[in-house]
Amino acid sequence: MRHGSYRLKRDIRISLQQKTLLMLTILLLFFCMMFMIATSIISKRTEDDFKIRTSETAVSNVVSTIRASLVNYKYLSRLIMVNDRVVSFLKAVKTDKDKIYEARRGIYEIQNLYSYIDSVYIFRNDGEYVSTGIGEYFIDINNLERSNILNARGTTVISINGNGTIKKNSGMPFLTMSRAIYDIQSQKLLGILIMNISSSVFYDTLALQKSSGMCILDSDGTLLCGNEEIGALYDSDYNSDSMVYKNIRLGDERKTLTGRLAVKPLVVLCASGIGAEALPRDTIYALMLTLTAFILSGMVCAWFITVNIARPIRNLSAAMERTRSSGWLKKFDTEMPNNEIGRLAESYNSMIEYLNELFNRQLENEKNVQKAEIRVLQEQIKPHFLYNTLETISYMAVQENASKVYDALETLGSFYRNFLSKGDREIPLKRELRITQDYLSLQKLRYGNIFEDEYLLDDTTIDYMIPKLILQPLVENCIYHGVRLKGEKCVIRITTCMEEDGLHIIVYDSGVGMSIEQITNVLKASEEDDVNILSGFGLRGTISRIRYYYDCNDVVQIRSEPGEYTEIEIYIPKMRETKTEGEE
Amino acid sequence: MMYRVMIIDDEMSARRLLQASIDWISLDMEVVGEAASGIEAINIIDELRPDIVFVDISMPFMNGIEFTQLATKRYPDLMIIILTGFDDFEYARQCIRLQVVEYMLKPIVRQEVTEVLTKIKENLDKSNIRTQEIGQVITPSAIEQITQYLRDNFTDSNINLTSVAQHFGFNSSYLSRKFKQETGKSFVEFLIKCRMERAIGLAGTSKKMFCTADAVGIPDPNYFGRCFKKYMGISYSEYVNSHSSR
The missing domain is CATH 3.40.50.2300 (Response regulator)
Structure with a gap:
């Protein structure tokens, strides 16, 4: 029932467990990646929103500051307008130096309250004018936007660089605030006031916003102050009373440009860009927690699959492998979980059981067939007929007083009784000796006294169980191949002794002996030839039988001196001593 | 001894x-x-x-x-x-x-x-010291009973002195002695007589010997044959022949 030669075709490259773990790892990595991407998208979005909000705030702040300061300057311009010295300059029919000087002093008094006012011009209707900050500015008197200012009917008109009609020597842009002056009583037009305010008035405002990406410009794109690059990105869409957002590229960066009209025509622009706080911490914690939960659940999943599926299957597979490699159809008793895998193991075990049952049944059948065949053979021999006939002839011999004949018949009867005894494969040594003695007695009758038989028996050996008919063939071999060929009286001696490893039986004959070649031939042939087990009862067959019976080659030794003696020693290993006759 | x-x-x-x-x-x-x-x-x-x-x-x-x-x-x-x-x-x-x-x-x-x-x-x-128990005394009426028992049961092939003695609770050798005293015949002779009388009757009907043997409680026809010859002086077949030719 050995199947050692059977090989499995499949070698497992990646175990189920490894596969499961691999898949879960990939899944986890995928999750992590998705998490990263999502986080970065959300954080970018949040950052952008934050930047826009920041820009928006900055723009709004600047806008309100501009408005507030313009209100102040408007108020200031009014103070200048109503100054008596200025009014008297305007109302005077004819101007003179004093009046101009007085007017200038009056302007200075007020102008000096605000350091950012660079220059103030007051034009009379006849073109005479008084100004402060002479020399710094160049004013194109003829091209003054007189109509624009007059159309405003006394409200301030704000422009940058007087819409190009005024220039500063330094080239720096500035804010021009113009308005028409009317007589308070008569409401007659008296003249025009032009106030140039330095652009540095807004520097502080912009600086306060801590943003480098801001600028203030005219609605036609003329930069008043702030970042020139940003100013260059202006378009007329920002000339609006509500906040306008546009995505722009500034250098390599994508930014949002926010802007709105502050006071006509001033526009405030702000590019987002301060990379401040992106995501609130709570959100990050929540996301981290989610990720951890994912990883944990992945691990739990892996553990679950490993413990409940992969490991039991691996154990099952290992147990089956052990069974397979042992080469025996054995059930395994590895503990299996109480589920489909357990049932798989059970099915396997019951299959093994069934197979074993089949084998045993087959074996039993073959044994029965063999027994039946042996019975048929023995039936053919008809021992009863033989025995009864022998007894009848024996009685005749006794009647005739032929005691020698009776002796021979009795020996023959005894021999066949033991020789043909059915069933047992093993018999006690004493019975085998009985067979051998009877055989030798009968052979002596045939051939006369050509040999003497001697027995040196160890008393402890006579009940030892040995395979049936192993001694008699050896003795037969002595007579036919040793004693008879010598032609003189020989000795056949059987010695038994008990050694530690088992029973030793030595059959000695002083016959013609055997050559070394003959000995090796006999030993080799019986080693190779299986047919001898079935056919031969000669020396070779007997040796084969003992070897086969004890599954051991080292059971026979032959010693001989040609012309002198042959000694065959057989050794029956200790193992079946306890087995009693008739048990089989 | x-x-x-x-x-x-x-x-x-x-x-x-x-x-x-x-x-x-x-x-x-x-x-x-x-x-x-x-x-x-x-x-x-x-x-x-x-x-x-x-x-x-x-x-x-x-x-x-x-x-x-x-x-x-x-x-x-x-x-x-x-x-x-x-x-x-x-x-x-x-x-x-x-x-x-x-x-x-x-x-x-x-x-x-x-x-x-x-x-x-x-x-x-x-174990040689054997005590012979006589058992209860056998009266003539007991013998009477036994002869009747034998007449009723002789077809049982297993019956013999010892079985009958055991059946009635007597010592067998004592019974043997008493039986001969009372009937003038030994137990065996009496049993054979019963069987042979029946056998003679059956032989008259030309019944085969082995059937007769079986019917009278001696299923071994060889032994029956010997008993018959000893009792009648002639063999069963001779008896059947002479009887039918008459």
Whole structure:
């Protein structure tokens, strides 16, 4: 029932467990990646929103500051307008130096309250004018936007660089605030006031916003102050009373440009860009927690699959492998979980059981067939007929007083009784000796006294169980191949002794002996030839039988001196001593 | 006193050989009789009163096992030696259950038989002090009852002196003595007479001998034939012939 030669075709490259773990790892990595991407998208979005909000705030702040300061300057311009010295300059029919000087002093008094006012011009209707900050500015008197200012009917008109009609020597842009002056009583037009305010008035405002990406410009794109690059990105869409957002590229960066009209025509622009706080911490914690939960659940999943599926299957597979490699159809008793895998193991075990049952049944059948065949053979021999006939002839011999004949018949009867005894494969040594003695007695009758038989028996050996008919063939071999060929009286001696490893039986004959070649031939042939087990009862067959019976080659030794003696020693290993006759 | 030996075997040569080959005298034994079947043995064993019995297993009508079953019940002191040609474990097992003294294989070897008999002799010597219980007194009316019992039951082939004695609770040798005193015939003679009278009746109807034998309680026709001839002086077939020709 050995199947050692059977090989499995499949070698497992990646175990189920490894596969499961691999898949879960990939899944986890995928999750992590998705998490990263999502986080970065959300954080970018949040950052952008934050930047826009920041820009928006900055723009709004600047806008309100501009408005507030313009209100102040408007108020200031009014103070200048109503100054008596200025009014008297305007109302005077004819101007003179004093009046101009007085007017200038009056302007200075007020102008000096605000350091950012660079220059103030007051034009009379006849073109005479008084100004402060002479020399710094160049004013194109003829091209003054007189109509624009007059159309405003006394409200301030704000422009940058007087819409190009005024220039500063330094080239720096500035804010021009113009308005028409009317007589308070008569409401007659008296003249025009032009106030140039330095652009540095807004520097502080912009600086306060801590943003480098801001600028203030005219609605036609003329930069008043702030970042020139940003100013260059202006378009007329920002000339609006509500906040306008546009995505722009500034250098390599994508930014949002926010802007709105502050006071006509001033526009405030702000590019987002301060990379401040992106995501609130709570959100990050929540996301981290989610990720951890994912990883944990992945691990739990892996553990679950490993413990409940992969490991039991691996154990099952290992147990089956052990069974397979042992080469025996054995059930395994590895503990299996109480589920489909357990049932798989059970099915396997019951299959093994069934197979074993089949084998045993087959074996039993073959044994029965063999027994039946042996019975048929023995039936053919008809021992009863033989025995009864022998007894009848024996009685005749006794009647005739032929005691020698009776002796021979009795020996023959005894021999066949033991020789043909059915069933047992093993018999006690004493019975085998009985067979051998009877055989030798009968052979002596045939051939006369050509040999003497001697027995040196160890008393402890006579009940030892040995395979049936192993001694008699050896003795037969002595007579036919040793004693008879010598032609003189020989000795056949059987010695038994008990050694530690088992029973030793030595059959000695002083016959013609055997050559070394003959000995090796006999030993080799019986080693190779299986047919001898079935056919031969000669020396070779007997040796084969003992070897086969004890599954051991080292059971026979032959010693001989040609012309002198042959000694065959057989050794029956200790193992079946306890087995009693008739048990089989 | 010598020990009495009886040999039961359907093979005449086997019986004779055993008788002739063993040195009985030196064993302090004598062969007092033989039987060719279990049936014959049951009928004559009370007269022979053996101490030792050799029984062959394979015999017709009543084999050695059946005989041994009866005999161990009726004669608890009897030493029974089974002889068999079967070297068969099943027989050996049955014999062990029957508490047979010895189980010997045929063909016999003198040495083996002698050894076994020596051992048995030793055992018999030890248990030799046998007390003979007389049992209850046998009255003539009891004998009357027994003769009636025999007339009613003689067709039972297993019946014999000892079985009847046991049935009525008497000592068998005392019964034997008393029976002869009262009836003038021995127990066996009386039983044979009953059976033969019935047999003569059946012979008148030209019934085949083996059928008659079976019908009168001696199913072994050989033994029946001998009994018939001894009783009538002529054989059964002669009787049938003469009767039908008349």
